[in-house]
Amino acid sequence: MRTLLSRLQRINPLWWQVGLLAVAILLPLPMNDYLRSVLWRTGLYVMLGLSLNIIVGYAGLFQLGHAAFYALGAYTAALLNLYLHVPLLLTLPMSVLVSAIFGYLITRPILHLRGDYLCIVTIAFGEVVRLALVNNIFGITGGANGLSGIERPALFGLVLRQPIYHYYLMLIFLVVSLLAVQRLEHSRLGRAWMYVREDEVAAEAMGIDTTRVKALAFVIGSGWAGLAGALYAGRITVISPDLSKFMESVVMFCIVVLGGTGSIPGVFVGTLGMVTLPELSRPLKAWRDAWLGFAMVAMMILRPEGLWPSRRVQLEIRAEKEEEPLPAPAAGS
Amino acid sequence: MQLLQQMINGITIGAFYSLVALGYTMVYGVLKLINFAHGDMFMWGAYLGLTGLNVAVALLARTSPWAIPPTIIVVMVTVALMGVLVERIAYRPLRTAGRLAPVISALGAAFILESLARNVYGASYKTYPSGVALVGSINLGGARVGVMQIVVLVVSFVLMSALYLFVQRTRIGTAMRAVSLNHDVSRLMGIDVNRIIAIVFLIGPGLGGVAGMIVALYYGSFDFTLGWAFGLKAFIAAIMGGIGNIPGAMLGGMLLGTIETLGSGYVSPQWKDVIAYLILILILIFRPTGILGERVAEKL
Numbered sequence: 001m002r003t004l005l006s007r008l009q010r011i012n013p014l015w016w017q018v019g020l021l022a023v024a025i026l027l028p029l030p031m032n033d034y035l036r037s038v039l040w041r042t043g044l045y046v047m048l049g050l051s052l053n054i055i056v057g058y059a060g061l062f063q064l065g066h067a068a069f070y071a072l073g074a075y076t077a078a079l080l081n082l083y084l085h086v087p088l089l090l091t092l093p094m095s096v097l098v099s100a101i102f103g104y105l106i107t108r109p110i111l112h113l114r115g116d117y118l119c120i121v122t123i124a125f126g127e128v129v130r131l132a133l134v135n136n137i138f139g140i141t142g143g144a145n146g147l148s149g150i151e152r153p154a155l156f157g158l159v160l161r162q163p164i165y166h167y168y169l170m171l172i173f174l175v176v177s178l179l180a181v182q183r184l185e186h187s188r189l190g191r192a193w194m195y196v197r198e199d200e201v202a203a204e205a206m207g208i209d210t211t212r213v214k215a216l217a218f219v220i221g222s223g224w225a226g227l228a229g230a231l232y233a234g235r236i237t238v239i240s241p242d243l244s245k246f247m248e249s250v251v252m253f254c255i256v257v258l259g260g261t262g263s264i265p266g267v268f269v270g271t272l273g274m275v276t277l278p279e280l281s282r283p284l285k286a287w288r289d290a291w292l293g294f295a296m297v298a299m300m301i302l303r304p305e306g307l308w309p310s311r312r313v314q315l316e317i318r319a320e321k322e323e324e325p326l327p328a329p330a331a332g333s
Numbered sequence: 334m335q336l337l338q339q340m341i342n343g344i345t346i347g348a349f350y351s352l353v354a355l356g357y358t359m360v361y362g363v364l365k366l367i368n369f370a371h372g373d374m375f376m377w378g379a380y381l382g383l384t385g386l387n388v389a390v391a392l393l394a395r396t397s398p399w400a401i402p403p404t405i406i407v408v409m410v411t412v413a414l415m416g417v418l419v420e421r422i423a424y425r426p427l428r429t430a431g432r433l434a435p436v437i438s439a440l441g442a443a444f445i446l447e448s449l450a451r452n453v454y455g456a457s458y459k460t461y462p463s464g465v466a467l468v469g470s471i472n473l474g475g476a477r478v479g480v481m482q483i484v485v486l487v488v489s490f491v492l493m494s495a496l497y498l499f500v501q502r503t504r505i506g507t508a509m510r511a512v513s514l515n516h517d518v519s520r521l522m523g524i525d526v527n528r529i530i531a532i533v534f535l536i537g538p539g540l541g542g543v544a545g546m547i548v549a550l551y552y553g554s555f556d557f558t559l560g561w562a563f564g565l566k567a568f569i570a571a572i573m574g575g576i577g578n579i580p581g582a583m584l585g586g587m588l589l590g591t592i593e594t595l596g597s598g599y600v601s602p603q604w605k606d607v608i609a610y611l612i613l614i615l616i617l618i619f620r621p622t623g624i625l626g627e628r629v630a631e632k633l
Contacts, residue, residue, distance in 0.1 A: 115436075127565070300437050304430060
C-alpha cells in the first residue's frame with residue numbers, strides 16, 4: 001500500500017492532470033441525462049467553491065454571503081438577455097464585471113472587520129441582496145418569482161439544450177478557472193493573501209498593502225461567482241432570489257472549509273460531500289441540512305484542517321494546537 | 334395617535350428581541366462565540382410550546398389560558414437542557430481551537446436543530462390551539478393595547494430584571510462576570526469555568542425558549558424558519574446594545590423593535606428587514622462596540 005502510494009506520488013503531476021481531464025471528458029458519455037445534470041451541478045459548485053476559496057481559503061476572510069454575487073451574476077446575464085437580447089455567452093463578461101464591481105463596493109467598507117464580525121456583516125449583505133431582489137428593486141427583477149424565459153446559450157449556431165453540452169461548457173470554464181487559480185496561488189498576489197491570512201500585522205510590516213490585497217480577493221472571488229451565476233442562468237433559464245439564500249452561501253462555505261481551506265483538491269472533495277452526495281441519495285436530501293450541520297460539527301472537532309488540506313494550512317493548524325497547552329510564565333513575583 | 338400605537342407595538346416586538354438577544358450576549362460574554370444555534374433553540378421553544386399546550390389542553394379537557402404557565406416552565410427547562418447539550422457536544426471540545434472552528438461548529442449545530450424541527454414537525458405553518466392566547470385589549474389614550482401585549486411586556490420585564498439582579502448580586506453571577514473577563518485567572522481564583530459556562534447555557538437558551546413560545550402565542554403561527562429570521566434580528570439587537578453587555582441587549586432589542594415597526598409603518602413593510610440589516614452594517618462599520626459596549630472588542 002505504502003509503496004503504491006509513494007510510486008503514485010512520484011508520477012509527474014502533469015500526467016495526473018491530463019488523466020483527470022480525460023476522465024472528466026469521458027465520464028458523462030455512458031450516463032443518462034439525470035446523472036449528467038448532477039455532474040453539471042457538481043462542476044458549478046466546484047467553480048463556486050474555487051471562487052470562494054480565494055476569499056476564505058487564500059486570504060482568510062470569512063465570507064458567508066458569497067451567494068449574493070452568484071445571484072448578481074445570474075441576474076445580470078438574465079436582464080441583459082431578456083431586455084437587450086444579448087446572446088447569453090456574450091453576457092458572461094458583463095456578469096463577471098457587475099459581480100466584481102459589487103464585490104468591491106460592498107466589501108470595501110467592511111475590510112477592517114475580522115473573524116466572526118466579518119461573518120455577520122456578509123450574512124447581512126447576502127440577505128439585503130436577496131430581499132432587494134424579492135422586493136423587485138427598480139421594478140426589473142421580477143420579485144419573488146424571479147425571471148424566466150432566459151435564452152439558452154448558443155455556440156456557432158448550435159443551441160445548447162442537452163445537459164451534456166452544458167456539462168462540456170462548464171468543463172471548459174472549469175479548466176480555465178483551475179489553471180488561473182493555480183497561477184494565482186503561486187503569484188505575488190497569492191503569496192500576499194496567504195501572508196495576510198497567517199499574520200496581518202506582520203504582512204503589513206513587510207510592506208503589503210493589506211487593504212488592497214483583501215479588496216482584490218473579494219473582487220476576484222466575487223467576479224468568478226458571477227460567472228458561475230451566468231452559467232446557471234443559461235442552463236436552468238429560470239432564476240429566483242433564492243440564489244442568494246443564506247443556505248447557498250453556507251454550502252459554498254462548507255465546500256471550502258470542510259474540503260480543506262486553501263486547497264484546490266479540497267474544493268472537489270468538499271463539493272462531492274456537500275452537493276453531489278445529497279443530490280444522489282434521497283434520504284440524505286431530506287436531511288441535507290442536518291447532514292451539513294453534522295459534517296460541520298464533526299469535522300471541526302475531529303479534523304479542523306479539512307478532508308484534503310493544503311500542506312500549509314495543515315502545518316499551521318497543527319502548530320497552533322501544539323502551542324496552545326503551554327501556559328505562559330507568570331510575570332513578576 | 335398612530336405614532337403611539339406604533340411605539341407600543343414596536344416595544345412589544347422589541348421585548349422578544351431583547352429576550353433572545355440576552356442569550357447571544359451572555360454566550361458571547363463568556364466564550365467570545367456567536368452562538369448561531371441560539372435562534373434555533375428559540376424556535377424549538379415555539380415547537381415544544383405547541384406540543385406542551387396540546388398536552389396541557391388535553392389534560393385540562395378544555396382550552397384555557399391556564400394551560401400556559403405550566404407549559405412555559407416545561408419549555409424553559411427543556412430548551413435550557415438542549416442548550417447545555419449543544420455546548421457539551423459542539424462547543425466544549427473546541428474551547429482552545431482558535432476562532433473559526435467554533436463559529437463553524439455553531440452554524441452546524443444550528444442546521445442540525447433546524448433540520449430536526451423540520452423533519453419532526455413538518456415544513457408547514459403551525460398554529461397554537463385557539464382559545465389559549467389571551468384576547469381583548471384596553472384603550473390607552475387612543476392606542477389599543479392588547480392584553481397579550483401587556484403580558485409579554487410584564488413577563489419580559491420580570492425575567493430581565495431577575496437576570497440582571499442574578500448577574501450583579503449573586504456569587505454565580507459574579508463568577509460569570511469574572512469568566513467573561515479571563516478564563517485562566519478565573520480558574521486560579523477557584524472558579525469552575527466549565528460549570529459557569531454550563532450555567533450560561535442553561536439561562537440563555539432557557540430565556541430564548543420562553544421567548545419562542547411567547548412569540549408563537551403572540552403571532553399565532555410559525556414555521557421552522559422562525560429561528561433563523563428572528564435569531565439574526567436578535568443578534569443585531571445584541572450588537573446594537575454592545576455585545577457582551579446585558580443591559581445593552583435589553584436596550585438594543587427595544588430600539589430595534591421600535592425602529593423596525595416605525596420603518597415598516599412609515600417607509601414600507603417590505604423593506605423592514607432590510608432596514609434592520611442596514612442598521613447592523615452601519616453599526617459594525619462605525620461603532621462596533623455598540624451603544625453601551627464599554628469593553629472594546631479586541632482586534633476589530
